[in-house]
Amino acid sequence: MTSSLSGPPSSGSAARRATVATALAMCGLASLTACGKTLQIGDEPAARTSATPSAQASPTSAGTGGTSNSALQVVGSTAQDAGLNGTGGTVVGATLQEAPPKWVQLSAVTSAQLPTQHLININQAALYRFDDDNAAPSQTNCNDACAVKWPPVTIKEGGNVYLAGVDPKEVNAIRRQDGQVQVTVGGWPVYRFAGDSKPGDLNGQGLDGKWFAVGPAGQKAGQ
Template identity: 50%
Template sequence: MKTISRFQRSALVAITLAGLLSACDSSAATETSSTTSPPAAPSPAAVPLTTDARPPTPAKTQGWLQIFGGTAPVGALHVVQLAVTSDPGIGQYVSDGGGRSLYRFDKDTAIPPTSTCAGQCATTWPPLTVARGQSVFAAGVDPQLVGFIERGDGSCQITIGGWPVYYFSKDKQPGDLLGQGVGGTWFAVTPNGGKALPK
C-alpha cells in the first residue's frame, strides 16, 4: 500500500475544509430549508488520489474552481469528472465520471449562462453541481467551455458552452438516455454544449 506525502496530506485537509464552505460564496449561509432546496444531484464517481507529488496544472480557473483537461489522476478525491460517450442514435454526448448522461434544457440560456429549472423541475432534472474544494476534469470536452453558475439556492451548477447541465431522474444505469428529447426541450449535451440530435 502506497503512502501519501506530507504535502498531499496537507492538501487533502485543505480541500476537505474548503469543501465545508458554501458552494459558490463563502459568505453565504450554509443552511438551507429542506422544503425549498432541490435534491442533491447524484454524486460524480469518486476518483482516487494520485501518489505523484506534482499537482496538475489547470487549463482554466473560474473564481475558486480549477478546471483541468483530461482524466483525473488515479486516486484523486473531490473531483467532478466529465467524459464523452458515444451512442449510435445520437452520436457523442457528455456524461459524468460514472457514465451518467448529462442534459441541457432549451428554456435555459447560454449567454448569459442561466438556469430556469428549479423546484419540481430540479427534482426531475437534478443539476450537476460542484462545491468549493472540488475541481473539474474534462476528458473529451474543451476545458475552456466548462464553467459554473450560481443557482438560486446558492449551489454551483456546471455549464458546458454556457449551458447548465443536468441529470434525468429516470436514468438509473450508466448509458441510460431516457431524458433525450423529453418535451422537445431536453437533450443530451454535446461536448461543445450543443444538443445531441438523432442521426
C-alpha cells in the same frame, strides 16, 4: 461526498469505457497547470468573451445578487490521472446527494442510442441541457420541482472539474437560486435525469422537445 452507482453496470459499459479512452484529450500530470484553468463562478467561457485573461467577469447569479465566489478548478485531464477512482463525481438518476461532490468528471462519448458525442459523468450517467435555460449569460430556469426531475450537476466551491474529450474553455459554473454551484458547458447548465436508472440510459433525450443530451461544446447531441 462519495457517491455510488444506483445500478449494476450495463452490458455496454465496457464499450463505453473504451470509447471514453479513445476520446480523451489528456494532459500529463506534470503539465496540469498549462492545460487547466482557474475561474470565478460565473465567468463567461473563454470562447464567448473578449475580456483579457487577467480580467474577471462579474459572477452570473441565478437569484443570489452576484455575491463573490470561490474559484473553480477546471483541469484538462482525467480524474484517474489525478489518482482518483470512479467513486466520486455525480450519481445516476434521481439519487440524492446530501452535499455537492468535491470533484466531477465530464467525458465525451458515443453510444448505440446516440452516435454523436455526448457527455456523461464519472458514473456514466448521461448529462443533459434545457432549451429554456440561457447560455449567454449562463442561467438556469430549472428549479424546485423541475430540479427534482432533472437534478443539476453541482460541485463544491473550489472543486475540480476533470475532463475527457472536452475543451477546458467550454467549462464553467453558475450559482443557483438555492446557493449551489452548477457546472455549465458551452454556457449551458448541465443536469442528470431522474428517469435514467442505470449507466448508459438516455431516457431524457428529446423529452418535451426541450431536453437533450449535451455535447462537449454545449450543443444538442443528435441534432
